[in-house]
Amino acid sequence: MSTENSAQLFEKAKTLFPGGVNSPVRAFGSVGGTPRFLTKGQGSKVWDADGNEYIDFCGSWGPLILGHANQKVEDAIIGAVRNGTSFGAPSVQENELADLILGNHRFVERIRFVSSGTEAVMSAIRLARGYTGRNKIIKFEGCYHGHVDSLLVKAGSGLVTLGESSSAGVPKSYTDETIVIALNDIEAVKDAFERFKDDIAAIIIEPIPANNGLLLQDGKFLRALREICSDENAMLIFDEVISGFRVGFEGASGLYDIKPDIITLGKIIGGGMPVGAFASSEKIMNSISPLGPVYQAGTLSGNPVAMAAGKAALEQLLGDDFYPAMEKKTQKLVSTVLEHVEEKGYKVKMFSIGSIYWIAFSDRPSIRSAQEIDPESMNIYRIFYHSLLENGFYIGPSGYEVGFVSAAHTEEELAEAARIINLSLDKALS
Numbered sequence: 001m002s003t004e005n006s007a008q009l010f011e012k013a014k015t016l017f018p019g020g021v022n023s024p025v026r027a028f029g030s031v032g033g034t035p036r037f038l039t040k041g042q043g044s045k046v047w048d049a050d051g052n053e054y055i056d057f058c059g060s061w062g063p064l065i066l067g068h069a070n071q072k073v074e075d076a077i078i079g080a081v082r083n084g085t086s087f088g089a090p091s092v093q094e095n096e097l098a099d100l101i102l103g104n105h106r107f108v109e110r111i112r113f114v115s116s117g118t119e120a121v122m123s124a125i126r127l128a129r130g131y132t133g134r135n136k137i138i139k140f141e142g143c144y145h146g147h148v149d150s151l152l153v154k155a156g157s158g159l160v161t162l163g164e165s166s167s168a169g170v171p172k173s174y175t176d177e178t179i180v181i182a183l184n185d186i187e188a189v190k191d192a193f194e195r196f197k198d199d200i201a202a203i204i205i206e207p208i209p210a211n212n213g214l215l216l217q218d219g220k221f222l223r224a225l226r227e228i229c230s231d232e233n234a235m236l237i238f239d240e241v242i243s244g245f246r247v248g249f250e251g252a253s254g255l256y257d258i259k260p261d262i263i264t265l266g267k268i269i270g271g272g273m274p275v276g277a278f279a280s281s282e283k284i285m286n287s288i289s290p291l292g293p294v295y296q297a298g299t300l301s302g303n304p305v306a307m308a309a310g311k312a313a314l315e316q317l318l319g320d321d322f323y324p325a326m327e328k329k330t331q332k333l334v335s336t337v338l339e340h341v342e343e344k345g346y347k348v349k350m351f352s353i354g355s356i357y358w359i360a361f362s363d364r365p366s367i368r369s370a371q372e373i374d375p376e377s378m379n380i381y382r383i384f385y386h387s388l389l390e391n392g393f394y395i396g397p398s399g400y401e402v403g404f405v406s407a408a409h410t411e412e413e414l415a416e417a418a419r420i421i422n423l424s425l426d427k428a429l430s
């Protein structure tokens, strides 16, 4: 496989952007080698600047649940663009996308659109603080919520501690407002509330943590968080930027049947265009400007082209069979790989939910927290990853990244994908 053109483009990019990229993980830092410059996507496939073809499981990191260049989304974008790209005034497209979401989601009554998941989370946190009049936020190690200052925080030493910044440029006074706890540790959550009783505004969690491996949580843990927040008058924020519209139209909230106080959305919501959103009850959302005291705004928020793309995408998810069919396809991929793993006796696990999967080089029956991931396994992952690429399989370049199956993947493509995974496991483990 030649990667000469990508390599040249990357050299040029390094003279333009820090590390040659506009988002760090794209630089292939953890797997080494040349990041592929992608030039075209169609259905489940992408092509790079050297003409190599890949079956894609990155899906732009989750948004492309319908695959690349979905015809209806493409038509909607072109249709919208013909009438101008942005007005900064209310538009019909905003109403339509909001109607579609709120009309098909039991747990939210009002929504506000922003332009990224980070922005959605940042605004949701401000809303929780503004509404409760409290300052502190509880987050979990292994959950990612975008590059919001006060959430770029990792656990300090000790069980219940204020966080330490995981990025330069974040003042200690910010991280002092964030409490970081291990996933699946309800006692630590209770301890935190005892210690900071009336100053905890919210617990934020990815109900299906999928940014640091796939750390599937026990429903009991999520329900316990709901109970504690209700008892303590704190807000439960489900960050559904990945899980929203991915595991069901109502996301993880619907799947676990838990009503959070605020839901953040992103990725799939924009049909591949930059859209995020936060949503809640009418009462809570009335705190947002211009109605209430919590300020929030955006020049390009509710952009008509992006809204039209989102609507065209989400409409296709509403059929009764959409999610069951996605899960069935994904399960076939998973079972084909696991049969091979069992036959060979590899210490490999493949976790999945809906159309998300993650391969872990581990023999733990379950991995529910970040600490349970063996960092040494990433050395094996590197070999595995390059074998995937070389055989025409594309996925995010890190062993902590999950894979996404799209509606565009055919059974034949998934069978081919399973074959490539299996031969890459052989390569990495023999």
Ligand SMILES: *Cc1c(COP(=O)(O)O)cnc(C)c1O
Pocket: 115, 116, 117, 118, 119, 121, 144, 145, 146, 147, 206, 211, 239, 240, 241, 242, 266, 267, 276
């Ligand atoms: C991707 C992601 C974000 C950040 O969204 P951006 O659009 O990249 O800013 C936040 N939370 C979760 C759970 C995500 O997966």
